[in-house]
Amino acid sequence: MHISEIEQFRLEKAVRAMCSSRNQSILAEMGKVQYEIYSEGVIFSKLCFLLDSSHINAEFPIAKLEYDHDKNLWNLYLAEREEGSTELLAWIPYPKLQPNAEFTHLLNEIELDPYQIIW
Template identity: 35%
Template sequence: MSVSQMATSRLYKLVESLCSKRNVNLPVELGKCLYEPVENGVELYLAHFLLDSQHSEYTSPIARIIFNVNVQTWCFYVPNYQGEELKWVPYEKLPYSVSLEALITELESDPQACFWV
């Protein structure tokens, strides 16, 4: 069993809104928020640009939000590098929630200053 299409659509809409709000009038040197769908969720990235470029030089992973069908909750992960290998680990302050909005709010407000640094 996977996450419902309605829940996935809601996730995409909330993340798209987050990225749009974050990117508006943001200087290019601070990077742009973008996301890509993954199975049962999304991964968010920060795209880094050269000052004179309209194309991203590289991206950095920011967060991953995945629906865990076994426990029917949204899980919130942050990137952790072990050497050069990327591992997604639970976000300590709010590792999961039944409320998708709570995770998006946490990501948007960034109280730990770990997403949009």
């Protein structure tokens, strides 16, 4: 089931602001973030650039916010990959936070990454 149009608009606005803020304050060599909104939430990907800082060398998913309609909660997931690979193996629940009724709390966790396990 899809999130409402109003909730999707709120989500996209908050995600756009977070990604813009993060991308402005970090060097291209550290990897920029992009996002893709889908019917149940948003997927964040990290973009790695070549040395010239203008061409993307690799892109891989890193985190996902997804709404659970049955529980009315937002969940945060991390991408599981083999070391050195960009291929997604699975989405695993974020171990440091419980699902939340508001996506903003989880979005702040992605942005700040206090445990340094996302970026």
